[in-house]
Amino acid sequence: MITTQGLSYTYRGQNKIAFRDISIQRSEHWLLLGESGSGKTTLLHLLGGLLKSQAGSIEVNGTEITKLSESGLDRFRGQHYGFVFQKSHLISALTVRNNLLMAPFLAGLPQDVHRVMEVLDQLGLREKEHAQIQELSQGQAQRVAIARAVLNKPTLILADEPTSALDDRNCDRVCDLLLEASAHNGATLLVATHDQRLKSKFKNQLQL
């Protein structure tokens, strides 16, 4: 599903960060652990095609993404990935439902309202369908972000510190939902975090 070889990245005026080779199988759930500044986000962004790699190869779903053109990569991201970040980064001008519909629209996939309702149901957000983003609590917003990430049934969900802004109760809930939603949609999940609370929930862990 994901294999990397000889991946490294150098920020201007800083030391090279070399990553060890990774091999993750389909539908596996992995935790990517490391302190701040250890390169978790960089690795996640490289794997997600959000950052152009400088050296090494990344193969996702049988596609060598380092060789894709920029627009090819955009399309690939839209169709294979779901992202969850530390903050929900929902578009505040849109309702919950329209936020979710942005995912298939931008990925160039058909917009299926039933699918939106299905995902909202899974995440216990059905009654929030027409809510404005400002009306949501932080935990709810993060759940909507998860809903948005899984909506297109991506093969790979990448989460960057999805729980570190949440209290214990919400952290638990969001983490469980992330695992549940990934399992439900058959997606591979990779969570980068320094949040020790998640350690007990993942079998596969990768320390940077």
Add this chain to the structure above:
Amino acid sequence: MNLISLVWNYLRAKPLNTGLNIFLLALGIAVITVLLLFNNQLQEKISSNAKGIDLVVGAKGSPLQLILCNIFHIDFPTGNIKLAEAERIVRHKMVKKAIPMALGDSYSGYRIVGTTTEYGALYKAELASGEFWKNDLEVTLGALVAEHTGLTIGSTFASAHGLTTDGHAHDENLYHVTGILKKSNNVLDNLILTKVESIWRVHDLIHGPTVTPVHPSSVVESVEMGDSIREITSLLIQYRNPLAVIQLPRFVNSNSSLQAASPAFETARLFSILGVGVDVLRGFAVVLILISGLSIFIALYNSLRERQYDLAIMRSMGASRRTLFISTLLEGCVLSTLGASTGLAIGHGVLWIFTLIVQESQKAGVTAAVFYSTEGFILLGSIGLGVLCSLLPAIQAYRTDIHKVLAGS
């Protein structure tokens, strides 16, 4: 979801900002629109009213007044000219047609014009009902006169001296309505037409029955040539050939106590005087539009800062750089299109209210219910302005560095 609804939601999320931008542009466009509608209609009216009249000959005074009075009927006569003098002009070989005008009286603000049937023919007047004036004191009403005074065929009325309703009433001789003209959208709509002789009769210059003259005057056939008592206000003259443009005005101005004024020249002069005001207003509108452009630019530029996460997230969901570029351009265009169409609507609305309040504008035939192709260009130009103002923000959106934004550095 699509880009239009995304953009629309963004605009709706900031109603004050959006409203201000639309309002600013609309204000500028509205001023331009009112000027355009007013100016165009005025010029159309002026050229249609002055059509077929090459020269106006009347008593000495202001040439502009002569034109305003005898062609547009919005000013007072410069004085009268003797019939014998008018005959001298009519005899000139460069004169193809000369129509006498006897002005000075009115009925409830509408001018009574003593003339010949040729005056009606000049504007291709058609009857809506009844018939054209034939005998003394018979009148044919312009469409708006009939509409506003309520006079119908068979009605009689006494004329008043001057153009106001409270002038001295000539109630010894009553006019008699024999016909009503169709609406022609020119000056005829506001006139009451009759024979020159009717005017003379009202002013006691004719008594008793009409007698057939031995040598009929070339101006008014019912009187003897060389009449020294009777007067008219002016002659509307059509040239026989282009050479007359040079010869005839000079002949009139140098060889008699009369003056000649060219409608084309005088209206051009009038417009150049009015033009200063119009230019100032137009300049003001352009400044407004430029400010609104700047305001749209600033609004987009600022909102782009706030939206850098939105943009990065959209890229992560598969949006290409081009999509972000287009959506930002679209936002500018939607703003400017809304502003421009609101402005066009306001422009027409203001003119409509103006025509309701100011009766004179209706007399002048100004209406809000006309559309010029220039308005299409205004709309296109505004869309162009929208593109221009959103270009820089759009380029910025295009350049969004997803990694930097999402990594929070």
